[in-house]
Amino acid sequence: MTKNRAVLTGEHFLSGDLACAEGALAAGCRFFAGYPITPATEIAERMALRLPEVGGIYIQMEDELASMAAIIGASYAGLKSMTATSGPGFSLMQENIGLAAMTEAPCVVVNVMRGGPSTGQPTKPGQQDVMQAKWGSHGDYEIIALSPNSVQEAFNLTIEAFNLSEAYRVPVFLLMDESVAHMWEKVVIPRAEDIKLVNRKKPSVPPGEYAPFRPEGDDLVPPMACFGEGYHFHATGLTHDELGNPKTDSPETQFNLVSRLCEKIRRNVDKITKTEKVMLDDAEVAVIAYGVVSRSALSAVKKAREKGIKAGLLRLITLWPFPERHIAEFADRAKRIVVPELNYGQIVREVERVAKNASIKFLPKLGEDLHTPSEILKALEEIE
């Protein structure tokens, strides 16, 4: 019997980058286009090695503009596709991230975040691209962004990223900080049959009746035909109607299209968003953290409890759409919310927006160091 080479069932010792590549293969990714960049290069290297083994395509493009364009093309030709990059490349990809959002191309973009702006700190961890992930391309649109805090989760969330991109026909970002990407940990890869995979909805009507951008069902997501299937459909980055025809001078078409692109995510926010809640039920002080920072935060919360402080942790797994409800649930009774981030203030702005009445303490961190548990603990203790 031929082994399932895409799903390496068993226990492995991997880095976050490698686990992400294995997660992609397990999710059914069969096309990767990329451009080398620290600290994401290992994902491309692993995909170059592994994709041919499973009959998939690896291509090294001439730049990140091309990488992003190529994965949209491959997605429209029927393959689950991915690229991986870091800040400077993510900036270049914004152009075609907008195209993917506008033409509803399922695809996954991994951004291993380093320090910015510009070339910044190629080898150091950062969480400075969180707002760029949401707002990076021009115009109004919604995307989904996930943030792993362990190597195992880099594997799991890459699969989740593909599933969400297929379900909602939207680009999904895995925002991994450099620390998680280069951290080595044990990863358990399940059996292929135990991994739940989602595939894009296909048209149920014959070619003559197919409207490529007409949603079917309550989720506002249109079924997706692919090139070569006989549908002779047209897709464009211009404002278009349900048939895919450009209608750039119609306010109604623009409103219907843009509102649907946003609402298909906003209306499903509770289905999409995930957080991890630790000792939050009776918490009077809470930390909201994501990525590698949440590991120090967890340690700080445990130490605070040992000292008799009613502390809790809300770990954001989904960053976009922002898990507002998860925060609102405890915001009113929390005396203080501590938000440590590897940036100069990004997710904290969202927390301030949702938890309007809470006392919020922001802990920025730039450079190389990570937040220590005692730094976060100190902020928790200040409440007493």
Added chain:
Amino acid sequence: MVQHENIFHPMEVFLRKSRIPHIWCSGCGNGIILHSFTEAVKELEMDLDKIVVVSGIGCIGRVAGYVNMDSFHTTHGRAIAFATGVKLANPELTVVVISGDGDLFAIGGNHFIHAARRNIDIKVICANNFNYGMTGGQQGPTTPLEAYTTTSPYGNIEHPFNLVHLAAASGATYVARWTTIHVRRLTASIQKMLQKRGFGFIEVISPCPEIYGRRNKMRTGLEMMNWLKKVSTIKNFSDPAKAEVSREKIVIGEFVDTEKPTFETILYETIRWVQEKAEQGE
């Protein structure tokens, strides 16, 4: 009595009738290029289900919306990069990029040279109208030296690209240049390119009287077509480096028709080899 139901356009099966009339100005060469392309597809009796037309931004970029085939209108300059993903994901498809000189050679120049270098099986048809027509006639990478445009009001001070030389030097295995007055040769050339595997490139010098011509003493499509007729010289398989495009002379013809393994052939052979090796190891 005229039987109206019997009147049809010979190309209508290849076009999205709901999208006609097109946006192009009178005297524009884009319609001729579209006709030549559909004529070539018709002559070859190609399966319309297996053709994908990809375009970028600009006047000719709208062509993707007019063909009754799978089609995608990408961002500015990225048609070839998008097409690369399409071709590799489904190598059974004939992938044709139809776009303009500014789209393919200014903002998209990097993608063109790399796709040609790889010899990926993508067919590129470039409408060269010497300027950015859709934005109102600005100077671009093919605008002749000294020509007047809205952003070269004192005459263009930049040297233009020789596109067939660039394509040949980058590794394209089929390279030709025609004008919109050489319709039958253009159609035959597109047919030849569609039948051949590898990266193919056809430049079509195309009149833009409304935006470019009127600033350069050629106010009508007819004047521009007469000019193309007067200055064009066919020199098949001459040195593309010497194939000039100037006000006085345009060298046209086929310049390159060679064989070289295509990117996807090598890629899929590699994948097969890796898979066999993996199976043996199990």
